[in-house]
Amino acid sequence: MTDHERESGFTRGDLARATGCNIETIRYYEKTGVLPDPPRTDAGYRIYSAAHATRLRFILRARELGFSMEDIRGLMGLEDGAAPTCAEVKERTERHLAEVRAKIADLRRIEAVLAATALRCSGAEVPDCPVLDAISGS
Amino acid sequence: MTDHERESGFTRGDLARATGCNIETIRYYEKTGVLPDPPRTDAGYRIYSAAHATRLRFILRARELGFSMEDIRGLMGLEDGAAPTCAEVKERTERHLAEVRAKIADLRRIEAVLAATALRCSGAEVPDCPVLDAISGS
DNA sequence: CTTGAGCCTGTAGTTACTACAGACCTTACA
DNA sequence: TGTAAGGTCTGTAGTAACTACAGGCTCAAG
Numbered sequence: 001m002t003d004h005e006r007e008s009g010f011t012r013g014d015l016a017r018a019t020g021c022n023i024e025t026i027r028y029y030e031k032t033g034v035l036p037d038p039p040r041t042d043a044g045y046r047i048y049s050a051a052h053a054t055r056l057r058f059i060l061r062a063r064e065l066g067f068s069m070e071d072i073r074g075l076m077g078l079e080d081g082a083a084p085t086c087a088e089v090k091e092r093t094e095r096h097l098a099e100v101r102a103k104i105a106d107l108r109r110i111e112a113v114l115a116a117t118a119l120r121c122s123g124a125e126v127p128d129c130p131v132l133d134a135i136s137g138s
Numbered sequence: 139m140t141d142h143e144r145e146s147g148f149t150r151g152d153l154a155r156a157t158g159c160n161i162e163t164i165r166y167y168e169k170t171g172v173l174p175d176p177p178r179t180d181a182g183y184r185i186y187s188a189a190h191a192t193r194l195r196f197i198l199r200a201r202e203l204g205f206s207m208e209d210i211r212g213l214m215g216l217e218d219g220a221a222p223t224c225a226e227v228k229e230r231t232e233r234h235l236a237e238v239r240a241k242i243a244d245l246r247r248i249e250a251v252l253a254a255t256a257l258r259c260s261g262a263e264v265p266d267c268p269v270l271d272a273i274s275g276s
Numbered sequence: 277c278t279t280g281a282g283c284c285t286g287t288a289g290t291t292a293c294t295a296c297a298g299a300c301c302t303t304a305c306a
Numbered sequence: 307t308g309t310a311a312g313g314t315c316t317g318t319a320g321t322a323a324c325t326a327c328a329g330g331c332t333c334a335a336g
Contacts, residue, residue: 011282011283012282012283012284013282013283023283027284027285043283043284044283044284044285045282045283045284046283046284
């Protein structure tokens with residue numbers, strides 16, 4: 001990579017370090033279309049700009065919030081080409097929020113059962129276990 | 139399947155219906171070793187017994203509680219061949235419980251962020267959205 | 277000029293299933 | 307006895323969202 005080429009951007013490794021994203025994941029995002037194909041050097045090296053970094057940080061943050069890649073495509077307006085309206089974003093967010101709440105409710109039920117059964121467990125070095133009985137008989 | 143063969147057990151479809159398990163999943167569990175290979179009719183049809191049903195219900199219930207297949211193998215004593223002691227089960231249960239609680243904490247953080255950003259959203263038919271800004275800038 | 281690091285590609289592995297295709301078997305009914 | 311519908315058999319491929327290689331270039335530093 002020449003100085004001229006490098007001037008205007010960073011490499012994939014640079015982008016990975018700058019965002020905390022796994023270097024292979026960047027390529028994966030490119031392949032699946034959520035990150036645009038960057039220009040290349042003569043040798044074929046990707047050249048990323050600040051805009052790519054911004055986009056990648058958006059994706060990573062949305063993933064942290066549990067949005068699916070499909071959701072993220074929608075949030076970025078990659079499904080119909082146009083930027084989504086505030087209403088569309090809100091709808092998607094609320095749908096996702098409902099899923100998150102449902103998941104929390106599931107996990108709380110699980111937590112209650114696990115905590116209760118673990119309490120019943122003696123922790124002795126014996127093969128007979130009330131936890132296994134609880135799993136079997138419910 | 140002759141009357142004699144059928145007498146002693148049920149088919150894969152019967153087992154699926156009796157347990158609520160997907161019929162293909164039964165074969166998958168057999169392939170991965172958590173469900174023992176059942177005897178077969180002369181034509182190669184699987185013949186399941188009540189013991190298989192009990193085992194399958196245990197697996198399904200443990201899955202409902204969020205245990206991984208590896209955990210389940212451990213709970214059933216398929217890792218070292220011997221039935222696990224109560225202490226081993228307790229340890230596995232508490233490790234899993236800790237993961238469940240960590241996941242709940244994650245999801246609650248996510249829930250808080252989503253709920254807060256969704257509130258800020260006007261829901262108007264405009265392309266400018268505070269939710270997207272929130273994802274971008276945090 | 278060499279050495280080591282970084283980048284390139286394509287592909288395979290992960291978890292826990294789920295869904296076929298194409299062949300075979302069984303059952304019910306005429 | 308014939309046949310049509312439905313069940314079962316096998317192997318394989320697909321799912322989400324990555325992650326990790328192998329084998330080959332390229333680049334930067336000494």
